[in-house]
Amino acid sequence: MVGDKVKNRDKFPPVSDGKSQYDLYSGKYLKVWQGPQHPGITGNMSLELVTSGDQVVEARTHVGYLHRGFEKLMERRKYIQCFPLVCRICVPEPDFNEHLFAECTEELAGITVPERAQWLRALTLEMARLTSFLMWIGGQAGSFGMGTLGQWTVTMRDYMLDLFEELSGGRIYHMYIIPGGVRSDIPEGYFSRVEETLQKVEHVLDDIELALFHNAVFKKRAKGLGIIDPSLVDLYGITGPNARASGISRDVRKDSSYLIYDQLDFQPVTDVGGDAYARTWVRFQEMYQSIDLIRQMMHRMPESGPFFTKLPNVLHWKIPAGQTYKRAECTRGEYGFFMVSDGSEYPRRVAVRGPSYTHAVTLMERLAVGANIADVAGLMVSLHTYPPEIER
Amino acid sequence: MRTQLQQVSTRFSITLIDELAPERDDLLFVQVEKDQAVPFLTWLQELAGYTHLVFFTAVDFIEEGYFQLTYMVHDYSTHQDLAVLLKLDREDPVVESIHHLWPHAATYQQEMYEMYGIEFPGSPRLHDDFVLEGWDDLPPMRRDFDTRQYSEDTYFPRGGRKSRDTAEYMKEQLYPGEAETW
Amino acid sequence: MKKDEMNEQIAQIDKAMRLGNEGLSDDQKAYFCDQRPERIDPYHGILERFANWARAESLWILGFGTGCGAIELRPLMTSRYDMYRYGIQPRPTPRQAGVFVIGGYASVKTMKRIVRSYEQMQGPKFVLGLGSCTINGGMYWDSYNTINRLDHYIPVDIYIAGCMPRPEALLAGFNRLKEMIKAGQCDGMNSYAENFDWYKKNQKQIIKHWNMPDYNW
Numbered sequence: 001m002v003g004d005k006v007k008n009r010d011k012f013p014p015v016s017d018g019k020s021q022y023d024l025y026s027g028k029y030l031k032v033w034q035g036p037q038h039p040g041i042t043g044n045m046s047l048e049l050v051t052s053g054d055q056v057v058e059a060r061t062h063v064g065y066l067h068r069g070f071e072k073l074m075e076r077r078k079y080i081q082c083f084p085l086v087c088r089i090c091v092p093e094p095d096f097n098e099h100l101f102a103e104c105t106e107e108l109a110g111i112t113v114p115e116r117a118q119w120l121r122a123l124t125l126e127m128a129r130l131t132s133f134l135m136w137i138g139g140q141a142g143s144f145g146m147g148t149l150g151q152w153t154v155t156m157r158d159y160m161l162d163l164f165e166e167l168s169g170g171r172i173y174h175m176y177i178i179p180g181g182v183r184s185d186i187p188e189g190y191f192s193r194v195e196e197t198l199q200k201v202e203h204v205l206d207d208i209e210l211a212l213f214h215n216a217v218f219k220k221r222a223k224g225l226g227i228i229d230p231s232l233v234d235l236y237g238i239t240g241p242n243a244r245a246s247g248i249s250r251d252v253r254k255d256s257s258y259l260i261y262d263q264l265d266f267q268p269v270t271d272v273g274g275d276a277y278a279r280t281w282v283r284f285q286e287m288y289q290s291i292d293l294i295r296q297m298m299h300r301m302p303e304s305g306p307f308f309t310k311l312p313n314v315l316h317w318k319i320p321a322g323q324t325y326k327r328a329e330c331t332r333g334e335y336g337f338f339m340v341s342d343g344s345e346y347p348r349r350v351a352v353r354g355p356s357y358t359h360a361v362t363l364m365e366r367l368a369v370g371a372n373i374a375d376v377a378g379l380m381v382s383l384h385t386y387p388p389e390i391e392r
Numbered sequence: 393m394r395t396q397l398q399q400v401s402t403r404f405s406i407t408l409i410d411e412l413a414p415e416r417d418d419l420l421f422v423q424v425e426k427d428q429a430v431p432f433l434t435w436l437q438e439l440a441g442y443t444h445l446v447f448f449t450a451v452d453f454i455e456e457g458y459f460q461l462t463y464m465v466h467d468y469s470t471h472q473d474l475a476v477l478l479k480l481d482r483e484d485p486v487v488e489s490i491h492h493l494w495p496h497a498a499t500y501q502q503e504m505y506e507m508y509g510i511e512f513p514g515s516p517r518l519h520d521d522f523v524l525e526g527w528d529d530l531p532p533m534r535r536d537f538d539t540r541q542y543s544e545d546t547y548f549p550r551g552g553r554k555s556r557d558t559a560e561y562m563k564e565q566l567y568p569g570e571a572e573t574w
Numbered sequence: 575m576k577k578d579e580m581n582e583q584i585a586q587i588d589k590a591m592r593l594g595n596e597g598l599s600d601d602q603k604a605y606f607c608d609q610r611p612e613r614i615d616p617y618h619g620i621l622e623r624f625a626n627w628a629r630a631e632s633l634w635i636l637g638f639g640t641g642c643g644a645i646e647l648r649p650l651m652t653s654r655y656d657m658y659r660y661g662i663q664p665r666p667t668p669r670q671a672g673v674f675v676i677g678g679y680a681s682v683k684t685m686k687r688i689v690r691s692y693e694q695m696q697g698p699k700f701v702l703g704l705g706s707c708t709i710n711g712g713m714y715w716d717s718y719n720t721i722n723r724l725d726h727y728i729p730v731d732i733y734i735a736g737c738m739p740r741p742e743a744l745l746a747g748f749n750r751l752k753e754m755i756k757a758g759q760c761d762g763m764n765s766y767a768e769n770f771d772w773y774k775k776n777q778k779q780i781i782k783h784w785n786m787p788d789y790n791w
Contacts, residue, residue, distance in 0.1 A: 036687055037638040037668070044639055044684065064523030065684045066641065069717045072532060072539050076716070085713060091642040107416075135648070154652040161649075172645060172738055234443040234468075237496045256418060256471045315559035325419060325446070325464060325473060338464065340451050351462075353447040362496040388642065391523040524719065525683045526783030532718050540716040546780060547722040550710035 013057060028052055034376060036065050045360070045387040047380075051373060059368035059376075061361050067391040074350045079105055079179065080314040082347065087173045089352060090389045092135050095128040096330045098177040100337035101350070103258070103326045105179040108319045108341050115260075116305040117181035122259040123297050124167070124176055125328070127194075130201070130290040131160045132331045133283055136384055137208065140280055143378040144218050149211060152204050159197045166190065181308035191298045198291050205287060213281065222277035226367040226379040229274065236366075237358040240333025242383060245282045246274040252329035264296050276382035283331070283384070318345055332356060332384045354389025361390065393472055396440065397422060404432040409477070419473045429478050430488045433463060437493055441467045442474055448490070448500040450480075450508050454535040457482050459508060463490070480510065489515040507533035611767040611789060614697065622758065629672070629698060630755040633748065636671035637664040638691055641678030643704040643738050655741040662748055668694040673751075676730075678738065679707035679720045685727060686781045692728050693790050697763045700755070702747060703733040712737055726776045729762035 013022035013029070022029045035046030044065040050058040070089055074082045086101045087094035099121055106113060113121075134157040138150030161171045166187055168176040176183050212218055228238060228246045243250050251268035253261040269285040271278040311317070321343040327336040333355030342348040364383060371379055397408060397420070405428050409421040424432050436442040442465035451460040461478040480487055489512040491498040501512040502522045509531040512518055521527075530537040543549070616622045639647065650657045651664060665671045668691045680688055692701070703724050706712035711722035724730050731754065734747040754760050766773060770789075778784055 036684070037636075037691055044641075044644075064521070064525065065681060065687070066679075067523040067681050067683070067719050068679060068714050069532060069539065069719050072537075073714065073717055075535075076540070088642065088713060091645050138648075151652045154648050155654045158649050158652075158654050171740060172642075235495060237445055237494060239444075250468065255468070315562060323421065323462075323475070324416075325475065327446075334446070336446060338447065338449065338462065340460075342453075348453075349449075349451040351447065351449040351451075353464075357447075357499065358496040361499045366495075521783075523683070525686070526781070528782055529718075537718075539718040542718045543711070543716050543722065546718075547711070547720075548726045548776070549715070549722050553710060553715060 022050060022057065024050075029057065032373065034373075035062075045390075047364075047368070047376065049368070049373065049376065054373050056368050056371050056373065056376065059365050061364055063361065063387055063390050065391075066388045070392040071350055071352070074347055076346065078315065078345050079317055079319060079347060082350070083178055084173075084175055086350075087175055089392055090330075090335075090354070090386060091172065092386065093128040093132040093330055094173050095124050095177060096328055096335045097337075097352075098175065099125055100326050100328055100335065101339075102177050102179040104324050104337050104339035104350075105319065107324050107326070108322045108339065109179075109317075110320070111180060111309060111311070113181055114306045114309055116302050117307045117309075118259045119297060119301040120182045120186065120307060121177050122261065123294065123301070124164075124174070124182075125259070126290050126293050126297065127160060127163065129331050130287060130294070131157050131164075133287045133290065134160065134201070136283065136331065136381070137212075137280075137287075139381045140378070141208075141212055141218075143381045144221055146212065146215070146218070149208055152207070156201050156204050159200060163190075163194055163197060166193070178308075179314075180311045181306075183308075185307050194294065194298065198294060202288075202291060205284070209284070213284070219277065221375060221378065222280060222382070223273070223275055225276040225371060225375055226382060227273075227275045228363075228367070232363075232366075236363045238333070238363060239355055239358075240329065240331070240384075241269075241279055241282045241286065242333060242359060242363075244268060244270045245278040247272040252327050252334055256327065258326075258328055260297075263300065264293055266293060266296075276379060279382045279384075286331075316345065318343060319347075327353075330355065332359065332386065335389075352389065352392055354386070354392075356385040356387065357390050359383045360385035360387065393420065393467075393470065393474070400432075400435070404428045404435065406432060418471060419475065421475045421477060423477050423479070426478060426480065426487060429461075429463070429476070430490060430493075433465070433476065433490055433493060436465055436474065436476075441469055444468060445490075445494040445497060446473070448497055448504075450504050450510060450533075452482075452508065452533065452535045454482070459485060459510060461487065461510075485510040487512060489513065491515050507531055509534070609789070610770055611693075611763075613764045613767045616758065623756075626756050626758055630752040631661045633660075633662045633673045633700075633751070634665045634671050635662060635673040635675050636668055636691060636695065637666050638668075638674070638687075639677050640680055640684050640688060641676070641705070641707065643675075643677030645677075646704075646738055646741050646744060647675065647677065650741045650744055655745065657745065657748070660745070660748060660752075668692075669696060671695055672699055674699065674701045674728075676701065676703050676708050676724055678705040679712065679714050680724065681719045682721070682780050683719075685721055685777075686783075686786075689728065689777055689781075690786060690790065698760070699763055700731045700751060700760050701728055701762055702751060703730045704739060704744070704747075706735055706737050709733050709735060721780065727773065727780075729765045729773075731760045731762050 030051050032049045032051055036044050046062045048060040049056050086097040089097045134153045138153040141149035164174050165171050168174040230246045230248055233243045233246055233248050247270055249268045249270050254268055266289055269282050271282050319341045321341055323340045325336060325338045327334050336353035338351040339347060340349040368376055405425050407423045409423055444466040446464040446466050448463050453460060459480040459482060461480055463476040465474050489501060498516050501515045502518055504510045505518050506522045506524055649655050674692055707714060708724040714720040732747055732751050734743055736743055
C-alpha cells in the first residue's frame with residue numbers, strides 16, 4: 001500500500017488493484033528482510049521491505065514467531081488455572097492481562113471487589129505503565145543511535161521491578177491481581193520506598209529531556225517520520241498515545257473509566273504533530289503523568305480494609321453463561337479481553353485484543369512506505385509495538 | 393442507542409439479545425443475519441457513529457454446530473460498545489469480508505482463516521501464512537482439535553510430568569474429611 | 575542479464591536449496607554447501623587448555639531474542655547487572671557469536687530460524703536454554719505450536735530453570751558455562767555433527783515447510 005503524500009512519486013512503482021507492481025529484475029528495486037534475527041526489531045517479528053535506493057516502497061510484516069496458542073490453552077484450563085497463564089501474554093506489562101482477566105471473570109460471576117483491592121490494582125497498573133514506558137524510551141533512543149539513554153532507563157526500570165518484587169514476589173510476572181481481589185496487602189513502609197524510586201526516576205527523566213528532546217539528530221530524524229493523519233485513526237483502529245499524538249484525545253482511563261480512575265485528577269496528554277517526535281513527546285509526558293497518578297493514589301488510598309473477597313471453591317468454580325468485554329489503557333493503547341462463558345468450569349473462549357495488533361501490522365505497512373531503511377527501526381519503536389500480544 | 397437499534401431492527405433484521413449482556417449500560421449485544429451483517433456494519437460505521445472496530449473474532453460452538461462471529465464496534469462520542477453477533481454454519485463457513493470498511497479487519501480475517509478455517513472471499517492475503525507455517529492439521533482453534541494430543545505426538549514430551557485433576561487431588565490428598573462439605 | 579535467464583538461474587537455485595548441490599555448476603556449489611558437519615578433535619594438552627580459557631573469557635552471545643526470556647537480557651546488558659565485566663557481550667550476527675541464548679519457549683516458526691542461526695554460527699559454539707519452556711515445555715507443555723524439549727533439535731550445553739530466570743540466575747548460568755568450557759565439557763558442536771541425522775529427522779518432523787539446505791554455514 002503506497003501512502004498518499006510521498007515525495008518523488010515517480011520513484012515508486014505503479015499501483016494497480018491496491019498492489020504495487022514492481023519488477024525485481026529491473027535492478028531498480030531490492031528486497032530486504034529485517035528480522036526476526038535483527039537488533040532493530042522490537043520483540044520478534046520480521047519486515048519484508050522492497051526498497052528503491054534506501055527508500056522503502058513497499059512493506060509487509062510477518063508475525064507468528066511467538067505464537068503459543070494462549071487462547072487454545074485457556075479453553076482447557078479452569079478459570080483459576082488460567083490466572084497464572086494470562087500474564088505471560090505480554091511481557092513488559094503483564095498486569096493488564098491479570099487485571100482484565102480478573103475483571104471479566106468477576107463480572108460474569110457477579111463478584112464485587114473490595115475498595116482497597118481496587119486501589120491496589122490501579123496502583124500496580126500505573127506502576128506497570130511507568131515500567132513499560134521506561135523500557136520503551138531506551139529502545140526509542142537506541143533506535144536512533146543513542147544507546148546511553150537505554151542504560152539509564154533500563155536501570156530505573158529495574159528499581160521499579162524491585163518494588164514489584166517486594167509487593168508480589170515476582171520480578172517480571174507478578175501474578176498479583178487475582179480474580180476476587182489482590183494476592184497480598186502492601187508491606188510496611190512500602191510507600192516511602194515507592195516515593196524514593198519515583199524521585200530517582202523523575203531525576204533521570206529530567207536528564208532525558210535534555211539529552212533526547214534537545215538533540216539535533218533526534219529532532220531531524222524523528223520529525224516528519226511516520227505521520228499519522230487524524231483521519232486514519234478510526235479507520236485503522238489506532239488507540240492510545242499513537243492517536244493522542246495526532247491530536248485526538250482518547251484515553252480509556254478517562255472515557256470509560258475503570259477501577260478508581262474517576263476519582264483521580266488527570267488530563268489526557270495530546271500533541272498535534274502525529275509524527276514519531278510527537279509520539280515520543282506524548283509518551284514522555286505520560287511518564288510524568290504516571291508518576292503523578294501513583295503519588296495521588298498513595299495519598300488517597302484507604303488506610304486499611306479487606307483486599308480480597310471470599311470466592312467459592314475455585315476448583316469447582318462454575319461461571320454463569322454470558323459474554324463480556326473489558327478494556328483498559330495500557331501504554332500502547334486499548335487492551336481488551338473478550339470472555340465467553342458457557343456455564344461450565346472452563347472458559348469457552350477468551351479473546352485478547354492487543355493494541356499492537358493494528359499498529360504493528362496494517363498501520364506499519366502503510367507508514368513504512370517512504371521512510372528510509374535506517375528509520376524503519378525508529379518508526380517501529382515509535383509506534384510502540386509488541387509482538388507477543390499480536391499472535392498470543 | 394437501544395431505541396435507535398429498535399428502529400432499524402426490521403430494516404436489518406437484527407434482534408437485541410439481553411440475556412447474554414452483563415448488567416452494564418455501555419455494552420449491548422445484537423444478533424444479525426448473515427446477509428445483513430455488512431450492510432448493518434456499514435450503517436453503524438457511517439451513520440450511527442460506531443467508527444472504531446475494536447476486534448473481530450470467532451467462537452466455536454461445536455455442540456450446536458455453528459461459529460459465533462463477534463464484531464465489536466465502539467462509539468467514541470457516547471463511549472458505548474456494540475457486539476454484533478453472527479451465527480455461521482460450521483459446515484459452510486463463508487462470510488463477507490469487511491476489510492473495505494476497516495483495513496485492519498484484514499488481519500483479523502487472515503487470523504480467523506488460519507485458526508478456524510473461515511473463508512472471507514476477497515480479503516487481501518487471506519490464504520498467506522499468518523502465525524503458523526506449513527500447518528497441515530485441522531485449524532487449531534476449532535474445538536475438535538486436541539492440542540494436548542497433538543503436542544504429545546509431535547514434540548517429544550519429557551517424562552516425569554504428572555497432570556491430575558486438581559479438584560480430585562485436593563479432595564483425596566489434602567482434605568479427605570472435608571470434601572463433602574464443599 | 576536477461577530476465578528469463580535470471581529466472582532460470584533462480585529456479586535452479588531454488589531447486590538447489592531443496593536438494594543440496596545436485597545439478598549446480600562447480601562455481602555455484604560453493605554457495606550452497608551440502609557437506610555434513612564434521613567432528614573437530616580438540617588440540618593436545620596445554621594448547622587446548624589455553625584455547626578453552628580464551629573461549630570461556632569471551633562469550634559473545636547472539637542478539638536473537640527468541641522468546642520472553644530475552645527481556646531479562648536487557649537488564650543484564652545495562653549497568654545494574656552489567657555482563658560486560660564477565661566478557662559477555664551481544665553480537666548482531668551469527669557469524670560473530672559463540673553463545674546462543676534460547677530465551678524461553680520456541681515456536682515452530684522460530685525453531686526454523688534457530689536451526690539456521692545455530693548452523694551459521696562458527697564453532698566452537700554453545701547453547702544456553704533459558705527458562706523451563708526449553709526443558710519440558712513449561713507453561714506451554716500442551717501447546718500445539720511450541721516445542722517441548724530443545725535438546726531434541728539442537729545440542730544444549732546448559733539449562734537455566736525458572737519462569738523466568740532472574741538476571742542473577744543467568745549470571746550464575748554463564749559462570750557455570752565458563753567452568754564447563756574451561757574443563758572441556760562443552761562439546762555440543764561435535765555431538766551435533768555425530769548425531770546429525772537424528773537431529774535433522776527431529777527438525778524435519780516439526781518444520782513442515784522446509785525450504786532450506788540441510789546444513790548451511
